[in-house]
Amino acid sequence: MAYLIYSKRDKHVTHQLDYDPRDGVIDSQGEQSYLVFEGEKIDTENDMMTNYRLNAAGDGLENPYKSLSKADQLVKFQDDQAKIYAPTYQEHAIKMLKMEVKSVLEGEYASSSWKVEKA
DSSP, X not given: OEEEEEETTTTEEEEEESSOTTTTOOOOSSOOSEEEEEEOOOOTTTSOXXXXXXXXXXXXXXXXXXXSOHHHHHHHXXXXXXXXXXXXXXXXXXXXXXXXXXXXXXXXXXXXXXXXXXX
């Protein structure tokens, strides 16, 4: 028996423990970013722990790539993570681009440089 810790942010299992991490913890009022599932221990020799996802009902975990080799599971995991984090990367890239354009416009083309020379 194992306790599998599922991260809502990362959208995969992050830890596998032999004990219940909820024992002795007082319920917090904030939103939980992790879910704990009790189940069979993951065979890490044949399966990647990070490939375990919520099932369609949202009440258990499953590995959609269980039939693949561990190397193929790694490739699938990396593809899944790229899809999950793509919007975040895109937002960051847009912010960086805006900052760069702003610095160029305010630096090289600031109101005190070319306008003064032209006048």
